[in-house]
Amino acid sequence: MDGYLVPELAKKNMQYDMIEQHTDLPKFPYSRSKLLYIFLNKYSPLEGISELFSLVTSLVQMGLDTHDLVDVGTEHAEMKKMRTRQLRVLAGDYFSSRFYHLLSQAGQVEAVHSLSQAIAEVNRLKINLYMKMKKFKLTADEYFQQRIDIKSQLFLVFSKYMDGKSQKQWSELLLSITKCELITEELDRMTQNKNLKDSWGYWYLINHVTHEEQEVLKTESSNESLIQSFLLKYNIKLKLHQMLEKQWQEISDSFHSINNKSLQHELEKLGQPFRNYITASKV
Template sequence: MNTYRIPEMAKKYTEHDMIQKHTDLPLFPEFRTRLLYAFLNKHSTLAGYSELYTLVTSLVQLGLDTHDMVSVTNDAKEQKSARSRQLKVLAGDYFSSRFYYLLSHSGHIDLIGILSAAICEANRLKMNLYLKMKQLKLTADEYIGQLVEVKTQLFLSFANLLEERFYVVWPEVLRLFTRCEVLLQEIDRSESSQPHQDSWGFWHVLQQATREEKKLLQSEEPDPAKWRPLWLKYKVTPQLHQMLDTCMKELQDKLQSFEPEKLGKELLSIGEPFRRYLSAPRATQEV
């Protein structure tokens, strides 16, 4: 089996001097990338392309995620902020261009079409999510579910390329891993000093809040600092911990009975950070 080295390979593109100097980037899609690499490496004919396929998919995902970091307004007058915004746009385009370049120069034109269709679907789902958020027509469960769907689209597109024995299990395993990943990120958000409107906590509180509390959340000039007591009241962080624990147990049960057993053990090792996080001692969570 080849050694997994996709993040190191991606650094050739992500550690560009201009990007590092003027802006920040989203987190590398580590769990989904490792999953895709593990499954492709078990393919009788595609194993030789596992690094290429996984690398370009991770770059496309980084491109999409980088564009998501661009603010929807352009009212920042300060030069540094404006430059960071411009670099995010250019960095996202740059990562996407590397995907086209690497696949076209290696002759894998079919995969360009497959991933391009997945990009369109991911953007369609993202726009639907944004519209529901703007209209406040979203539940907390729907928020998590739709976020998982957006984040898995590029990787789901490989289902038809995998060997038949993995065709059914790939989407299920991918979604469970991605749900754990999303929940872990939501926990980090819930523990931040400034609660976010684009978070599970917001939609959870909105569902449970009183009329006056909903007015506070929906004000035209929201003050996230004033939301903190609501995050405490409705136990946002503890509930997210419980959701992550439930998801991780479901994932472990799935992988422990996985065929082939060797791949199941490999996938369990990929999910080890989730298990370690849940088992780590921590102070009693109040938010």
Template sequence: MKSYRIPSIARKYTDYDMIQTHTDLPALAHPRLRLLHAFLVRGQAYEKHSELYTLVASLVQLGMDTHDRINNDADEPRRAENEMRSKQLKVLAGDYFSSIFYQLLAQAGQIEMIAILSEAVCEVNRLKTNLYMRMKQMKLTADDYLSYMTQLRSELFQSFTAILDATLSRIWQELLTAVTRCEVILEEIERSADARKFLHSWAYWHVMQDGTEDERDWLSEMPVDQAKVQGLVDKYGIRGKLVAKLNAAAELVKAITAKLDTASMLDEPIRIVDDMLNRAAGRTPALHETR
């Protein structure tokens, strides 16, 4: 059985001096990728392509995540040259990551998978548009936001359901949703401590939903400063609420995993969520793997 080697394989496509010097990239979506690989390596029909499929999924997701980091605020003051270069490189890198999977799959004769992933990307973009419209109209609760983000992050990986064995496809969808929810919540825990990432985070929507009128007015006057953000995070117990949600999502992953008939698969989903729980608790160094 092949081990999970995507981080080292993906470096061939991500480790460029120009990118590392002038901008930063999102981390690979390792919890979802590890879960996908664990399922693919156990299918007779697609085991030989398990590494290729996981690699191209990592690059497509990285391309979308890189584009999501581009700041298109038209009202922002003129950027310095290095900031403009960083933005340009994000555009180019995102385009590259989003297109290289065509070449990799075509070389392997996997034309059908190109169509499957391309359709999934279109659906992700549709979901993003719906979410951004809800945000703009301020028609979003904190729980709505969490559900939207979980669906967005899992959509590309859900496309692999079509090739999985029937005995695995249903539980794959359940596990993917639960693991992705853990990923999203973990990121929201980390965002809640940084004023630069507070806008439109779960914490932001929670305060907009339950905060005072003065607090809502103040949040509408972005940017905000770190001290005020920390005050809101403490007042509304944001971290505690998110940690409770993370623990509940992790327990759901373990409950779903217990339904698996294949004993050799039992460990990987549990290891995935335990890694995220440890990260949230600060018991391990930050894993360059969550997005």
């Protein structure tokens, strides 16, 4: 037990019978949240409230991610799907509202303001990304970089509370860890065959397949089975595993520049889920 209780605390703040019964939720941002907790504890004057700040940031992220699951494409959906859609909207709003409540109770007005600004920036970045996707003006690398910017924005708010060297270390590690999270998310999408148009693999295909195949992909962009067949043909899963291994190796190498053995150990533990994905690809 390492004293990191944020996932359990977040679960208590997100528990709601109707939500649990009628909809699924996005994955908890464990790695980003734990990394924030570690750095606030070691390199900022916020040690006493590092748990609170990690918790509220995770709840806001869960709220935003839950809203991203809302299917706005079907106007006349069956009752069950309609209920799921409505509950995802309400759940996202509910999770986000918890951060206002918890921070105001703790008298952390500045943090409310900072996170509110970050939420606005996240929404601006999302709109820019969706517009580029709609016009097919996007490369796979641009897609990934914009997704990293979106996923890291809330957590970067706390950079200002850290000292010089650790601030740079924190932001670099956060972006690298976020990329690892996104790669594993992409691998999960392929396994589940869901939301493939909103994936790195899809945008890789758009930029690398033949012209005829590209037109088919653009025309049939909602056909998950068709996209999956192209992903298999072009070995996208293998490419993602190679990206993850390379990215994690770079992060591991960067640990050697950290003069704190305790921090090194905690960061190595943080990477275990990514190492599990890497190991699984070699079995």
